[in-house]
Amino acid sequence: MSIDVFQDWFSANGGYVDKEYVGLTEFAETEGGRGMVALKDIPADHILFSIPRSLVLSTHTSPLPSLFGADAWKERQLDKGWGGLILCMMWEGAQADRQWKTYLDSLPTTFSTPMFWSENEIAELAGTAVVDKIGQQDAEEEYNTKILPAIQSRSDLFPLDQLDTHFSLTAFHMNGSRVLSRSFNVEDDGSDADSDAGEEANTSTDAMDVDVPEAPAEEPAPANEDHSDDDDDSDDEEAAEVGMVPMADMLNARYGSENAKLYHEPTVLKMISTRAIKAGEQVWNTYGDPPNGDLLRRYGHVDVVDASADDTNAAGSPNPADIVELRADVVVRSAIERAGGSTAEAAAKERIDWWLDEGGDDVFLLDTSCALPTLLISLIRLLRLAPVDYERATAKGKLPKGKLKVGQDDDAADVMRVVKDALDRKATEYAGGADPELDARLLVAESPLPQRQRCAVIVRLGEKRILKKTLDRVGEMMTACEATKTAGGKATRTGKDSKRKGGPEETRGNGKKARR
Incomplete structure (x- = not known):
């Protein structure tokens, strides 16, 4: 469908776009596809467009939830997770x-996310956390055990002759990918109106946040977003619901480039x-600056890297938000x-059971600071206790x-040996070998890589460089x-080097809470 048809529909349904300042355009697929650009210099705090809540x-x-019946909707747990929204989208379509x-x-009806990759393409992501988060098997189980039975129970709403088209597993995957890549967390409008089917609708931290301005709309409040633990879908949050927001979902995202934010008002x-946006610049609505692994999993793209950069903190190097997820089972082994x-x-x-009961992590996050998570050290010490x-610790x-x-x-050397073993073991999991420079050379080779392989190489390159620096x-x-030890048990390092931030003597907590 052309951009003009979409814009006409948007305007006819109460949407507003300041066409003097911004316009939609087509970019190359590698640059985000459709997006919005500034047609003239835009000052800060300027309303680019607005969307009626309706x-x-x-x-x-x-x-659909009301037509299906509020009690039946809850009975089939369509008020939990994204299943209900996806079913609504399938029905509306x-x-x-x-x-x-x-x-x-x-x-879009096709996606570049790993959900739709072949086995050989996914193999290029081996070692990264992306592989365990693709979720294709979980999605198919949800469709077969929850969505399909609901569809089959109401042929008046879901005609049987449309089961292989609008209500198929393929349609479920397609709309699920739309939710994953384009949905927003839209907070309640503050009204007292009840919606039996939706009042317990859940939100996912994968969805984009909508900010609540504490100042009047003409003076937007600064962003106050919490993107911690973005990989986990919440079944408990009720302050916001996941929704598809036309026009807002046209904006692309890029690390550290945000120049526009979505605010909500009652209607x-x-x-x-x-901030000020110069004519010709793209309008970016970046949500949380996630690592390349999450960008690829959710949106099918990665932030471009300079393969020649040899420092993960240097300009042009892999995404500064990149992380390595070190599983606890690798440390335990x-x-x-x-x-x-x-x-x-x-x-x-026995100790791992206690560790989890006490809120210990099952994944440890290593980032570009290369500092070791404190809970990683704690787990190793727990496993080494006499x-x-x-018994004293549990008491x-x-x-x-x-x-x-x-x-x-006294145990520093022994703890470090376990850490090194675990990191070495993690390094062997990656496709293409442990050496990040082998991947860097792939990106600058004369023969360009296929787009999906290129994305996979960029994801694992960022992780391998973090892992190598942490090992160093x-x-x-x-x-x-x-x-x-040679000096007789006394520390020999002095001066600035012993105090530098993130130095060898430092650890910090940046892990992930265990879920059992």
Whole structure:
């Protein structure tokens, strides 16, 4: 569908665009596809466009939940997660005379996200956290156990002759990808109106946030977004609902480039410039600056890297938000092998159960600072405790400390050996080998890589560089341990180097809470 048809529909349904200042355009697919550009210099705090709340497609605004029956909707758990919204989108798209038909027809029907990759293409992502988060099997299970039975129970709403088209598994995947890549968390308008089917509608932190201005609309409040733990879908949040927001979902995202933000008012949502935008520049609505792995999983693109850069913190290097997810089971395996014997493995099982009960992490996040998470150190120490010390710890209900001080802690060298083993083990999981420069050379080779492979190489390059630098840091710490041992147990490093931020003696907490 052409941009003009979509814009005509948007305007006819109460949407407003300041056409003097902004316009939609077609970019190359590698540059985000459709997007919005400034037609003339735009000042900060300028309203670029607004969307009536009635034009937001959600389980509150679609009549399907009411037609299906509020009790039946909840009974089939369509009020949980994204299933209900996806079903509403499938149903709305099947109605020739419905309000959102033109909008839904304007949305993409094909995607570059790993959900739609072949096995060989996904193999290029081996070692990255993307593989475990694609969710294709979970999506198909939800469709077969929840969505399809609901569809089959109401042939009056879902005609049987449309099961293979509008209400098929393919349609479910397509609309699920639309939600994943384009939805927003739209907060309640503050009214007292009840919606039985939607009042418990859930939000996902994968959806884009809408800011609540504390100042009048002409003076937008600064952004106040919480994007922590963006990979987890919440089943408990009720302050906002996930919705499809026409026009707002046309804006592209790029790390550190945000120049517009969506604010909500009782009857409309407004996209407002957050800084001056020069004529010809693209309007960016960046939500949380996620790492390349998440960008690829959700949106099918990555932030461009300069393959020649050899510093993960340098300009033009891989996405500064990139992270490595080190699974706890990799750490446990390394600790058991260091301890040796079946006794260590049996003891580890009991300790891991206690660790999880006490809120320990099952994944540790390593970022470009290369600092070691405190809970990673705590877990290793827990696994190394003598039986009597473990009993004392459980009696007190207190996990071992996560701060590690080289030159002062007697167990520093032993802990570092386990960390190194775990990082080395993680490095072997990556496609293309552990050396990041092999991937860097692939990106500058004369023969360009296929687009999907290129994205996969960029994702793993960013992670491999973080892992290599972290291993280098661990090596420094182990060398410091040896120097301390040689010096008779006293720390030998002095001066600025011993105090530098993120130095070998430092650890920090940046893990991820365990879910059982």
